[in-house]
Amino acid sequence: MTTTSPDPKIIDLLKAKEDGSKPFASIEFFPPRTEVGVKNLFARMDRMKEAINPLFTDMTWGAGGSTAELTLKLATHAHEHGHVANMHLTCTNMEKDGDPKKAVHEALTTAKNNGIRNIVALRGDPPAGEEEWKAAEGGFTCALDLVEYIRENFGQEFGIxxxxxxxxxxxAISEIADPSSMSEAEKGRSSTFDGKVFTCKDEDYKKEMDYLKKKVDAGADFIITQMFFDTKAFGAFVEDCRKWGILCPVVPGLMCINAYAxxxxxxxxxxxxxxxxLQAKMDSxxxxxxxxxAFGVxxxxxxxxxLTAIGVDVLHFYTLNLEKVTYGILGGxxxxxxxxADESDAASMVAKGSAWARVGDQVKTNDGATGTVLEIFSNGSAKIAFEGKEPVSLPKSQFSKVF
Ligand SMILES: Cc1cc2nc3c(=O)[nH]c(=O)nc-3n(C[C@H](O)[C@H](O)[C@H](O)COP(=O)(O)OP(=O)(O)OC[C@H]3O[C@@H](n4cnc5c(N)ncnc54)[C@H](O)[C@@H]3O)c2cc1C
Incomplete structure (x- = not known):
């Protein structure tokens, strides 16, 4: 099927949902690294449209615009093949010809010309090897700037x-030295890794919510959440949104559990x-x-x-470019x-732009030794663990990620 008229805005589709009807399903894909992966993803998109008819389909945007052209191509394919495309756009490292906003403007113009009418406005993560996010001179400083930019320059052309x-x-999440000091709300958001307890403290959470309100007030139509595995944490967040006067739909982002590592x-x-x-079950x-x-399903x-019991409008699946778990959940x-489901192409679904190593990744040194990244430093060097040896810190140029 080929669609030529512009997509509807997702918010209008959500507003048309009948009270008491089941939540819609929506899906997210990322741009694959290879041409074969892209071809397979086209086929998967077409198949998933036929199989589950998602309300909308997200396409992620690689850090620093590394997938700009491909994301636009994939989102356009989605639009032309009956999906309502929801294209992600980040404002990190998007300078072009000395203009820190030109690449964003061009991406929005192309999206508009291609019939795409829905944008996920994001700041983006720092580029490979950098921990801290820095704004370009005269560029966007955060997602709020991008929302404002879209509304100022494109009016109501896009749903956001x-x-x-x-x-x-x-x-905004920090380690808690004395976990017994946490408030009930902090406990409900807390996590534990390597025996250390982390949470977003109440005062930091307040700043997060104040800022989220600004993004919505600036023109965002709805919110899609970060993945979570505790539905109580999501429920508390929705309640807090309402307390903060954030009244728009909050769409839960559901990471499909596909693999232990x-x-x-x-x-x-x-x-x-x-x-x-959940962790104990996964470990077993x-x-x-x-x-x-099977457990992921x-x-x-x-x-x-x-989530259905608390009245969400949409179940949004981070598919990891696969389909089995999403089908299993929806079928169930x-x-x-x-x-x-057909996942015979799973090996081709490696994300473009994921070429840099992160903590936990396997890397190969220039000498051919294989190790695991323990820590990444702001200059891109990493502390790497090798079996039977003390960890070693190596500069960025001396190791590469193993796929
Ligand atoms: C649904 C979803 C989709 C995503 N898709 C992508 C993708 O396609 N590509 C990609 O690279 N990344 C993606 N990300 C990751 C995202 O880019 C990172 O989490 C990034 O670090 C923050 O982006 P943001 O849009 O949330 O930033 P912002 O909304 O700008 O917020 C970032 C942080 O800074 C704080 N902050 C920023 N400005 C202010 C201010 N003025 N006042 C107070 N606090 C402020 C916020 O409170 C928050 O803690 C996605 C994340 C989610 C949840």
Whole structure:
């Protein structure tokens, strides 16, 4: 199917949802690294449209605009093949021809010309190897700037969504020396890794919520959240949004549990709250990938039931460019899934722009030794653990990520 008229705005589709009807399903993809991956993703998008008819389909934007062209191409394919495309756009490192805003303006113009009418306005993460985020001279400083820019320069041409963080943005999460001092709300957002307890303290959470309100007041239509695995944390966040006067839809971002290593890496990296029973269950299956996938479906179904009970409009799946777990969850919830999953292409679904190493990644040194990254420093060097040896710090030029 080819669609030529512009997409509807997602917020209008949400407003048209009948009271008491089941939540819609929506999905997110990222740009794959290889041409084969892109071809396979086109096929997956078409298949998933047919199978589950998502309300909208997100396409992520690589850090620093590293996937700009490809994200636009994929979002355009989605639009032309019957999806309502929700294109992510970050404002980090988007200078062009000396103008810190030109690349963003061009991306928005291309999106508009291609029929895309929905944008997820984001700040973006710091580029490879850098921990701290720095604004370019005269450029955007945060997602709020981008929302304002879109509304000032494109009026109501686009529907806009923004990111929300039920447990606080990772930058606002800190280690707690005395966990017994935490308030009930802080406990509800807390996580534990390597015996250390982390949370977004109440005073930091307040700043997060004040800022989120500004993003919505500046013109965002709805919020999509960071992944979470404790639905109580999401419920508390929605209640807080309402207390803060943030009345727009809050769409829960559901990370599909596909693999043990990926789950541990992502939750540790984002300091995501993982209920102890979930971590214990995952640990018990660490060497059984099929059991992990089956459990991912089971856990996802339970989460979605909780979310449906509190009245969410949409179940938004971070698919990791795969389909089995999403189909399994939706099927288990009684949604119609019209085609069977085909993940024979899974190996081609490596993200473009993920070439740099993060904590927990396997890397190979220039001498051919393989190790695991323990720590990344702001200059891109890393502390790397090698089996049977003391960890070593190496400059960025002396190791590369193993895929
Ligand atoms: C749904 C979702 C989709 C995402 N998609 C992508 C993607 O496609 N590509 C990608 O690279 N990354 C993506 N990310 C990650 C995101 O870019 C990072 O989390 C990034 O660090 C912050 O982006 P943001 O838009 O939330 O930033 P902001 O909303 O700008 O906030 C970042 C942090 O800074 C604080 N802050 C910023 N400005 C102010 C201010 N004026 N006053 C007070 N506090 C302020 C906020 O409170 C928050 O802690 C996504 C995240 C989510 C949740």
């Amino acid at each position: 969504s923004v990111a929300g963080y039920p447990e606080g943005h990772p930058n 990926g789950f541990c890496k992502m939750t540790k990296f984002c300091k995501t709250r993982v209920p102890a029973s 299956m660490k060497d059984d990938p099929d059991a992990v996938k 089971e856990y996802g179904i339970e989460m979605c039931k909780d 919830l009684g949604y119609e899934v019209k085609t069977a």
